[in-house]
Amino acid sequence: MIQNPGILVTIFAFMLVLGPLVFLHELGHYLAGRWFGVKAEEFSIGFGREVAGFTDRRGTRWKFGWLPLGGYVRFAGDMNPASQPSPEWLSLPAQQRAQTFQAKPLWQRAIIVAAGPIMNFLVAIAILGAFAVAFGQNVTPPVVGRIDPAGAAAHAGLQAGDRIATLDGRRIDDFRDLQLFTALRAGETVTIAFVRDGQERSVAATIGTLKEKDRFGNISTRGVLGFYGVRPVMQPVALWEAPVVGLTQTIDIVRTTVEGLKRIILGRIPVSELGGPLKIAQVSGQSLAMGPLELVYLIALISINLGFINLLPVPVLDGGHLLFYAVEAVRRRPVEPQVMEWAYRGGLVAILALMLFVTFNDLGAFGVWRSLAGLIG
Known part of the structure; x- marks a missing residue:
């Protein structure tokens, strides 16, 4: 640790x-x-009394407030x-x-x-x-690799080589889609549609709960199906493709955020999972310690x-x-x-x-x- x-x-x-x-x-x-x-009359980074600043030729006062927890532009x-x-x-x-x-x-x-x-x-x-x-972009297919014998996938009868098609009707294109879907649904029962030997099948499975401790001792909880994927596939991304890939990943993260908030409101995720400025500060320090x-x-x-x-x-x-x-x-x-x-x-x-x-x-x-x-x- x-x-x-x-x-x-x-x-x-x-x-x-x-x-x-x-x-x-x-x-x-x-x-x-x-x-x-x-x-723009004022452009401030931080709130409270001005610590430093200057006025440009357009008459805008650029300044730093003593409390660096926000900012504003005043038109x-x-x-x-x-x-x-x-x-x-x-x-x-x-x-x-x-x-x-x-x-x-x-x-x-x-x-x-x-x-x-x-x-x-x-x-x-x-x-x-x-x-x-x-x-590169991780495009590892949503194919079942090694299975945890005590996990949800094993109890549902999934086998190595099965390709996950949908989870509760949502299309799964790659292993990252699968992880994003299951992470927020610990303990929930979902319908898994998969392909085995060219035939489409479906089965119900209750997503398991995994508690992990990171290198700093923080404990996180997420939902898992209890199997590993196949060998990771990293696809090269050309410079002109980068905006599309970045936009797609941003949309996925927003969708996950919306689903997380919905589950907190519905009581499926405890409100204790909500973090604020202190948590962001802690994670920022830990991220800096791990590298730029x-x-x-x-x-x-x-x-x-x-x-x-x-x-x-x-x-x-x-x-x-x-x-x-x-x-x-x-x-x-x-x-x-x-x-x-x-x-x-x-x-x-x-x-x-x-x-x-x-x-x-x-x-x-x-x-x-x-x-x-x-x-x-």
Whole structure:
């Protein structure tokens, strides 16, 4: 077992992961706004009092806040959280008002808001595509190799050489598809359609549960069918194919994330599996300790999750803005300011409550609550 990296390495790695992703997310908003002629007044990495910064010739203040856990870009006219026209906005000179966010058509505002998450997805696609070019794409077929005699596959009657066609009706193209499907379904009974000696067959199997301890002592739980694949097949990827491969892998990860959230909501996966900033910091430090490639791959995963979370239709998040824009497009008029104000307050409370919950989860995973209970007892 490898010892966990120290607190300073963990903090440094966390900043290496989060800092660039926040910058690129906000850069997406900034570039789209600039394309449509919206003036950016502030571009901040981190929150709180400014630690360092400068003002460019366009009048944008680029700065670093003392709390590096996020960031924002503030466009001209953002005088309230909902970016709604206000008396203060109406009092601006016509030339200045034309450069504000509110003055732009609905479709342009929507693109500016969506550009942040889109940038996160583009970062992930670029990283995953580059990995595919450098190391090839794993296209190992979903064929049963060595079987665990005590596993789900053996109990269901699967044999070496069987090719898995579908799991609960979902097409399985390669061994990675199979692993992604089973990982979230520990203990669930699924229908396996497979091909043996040219004949299609099907059988029901209950996915097993595997608990693994990594080199740092972390224990993870995932679903397995109890068999190994055949010899791995790595397919070379040309440079021009990289974006497609990166996009395909990004879509697979998003789909897995959606399925994981659905199962948490339905109670099939314990909410203790949810992690927050502390868990991300821990994993960042461990990834850095394993090498730069592990850290870069983690950046791709976090970037996908950052883009996905920001697209959720929750007020305060980018997806909340897009939801109100969709309502505005249907109604042909903006949502009333007071409705948006209360929605954004509710969204802020929900986000803060979630952050508090996942932080408690993280502390529990680190053993803080057990230690406190021992001290009190």
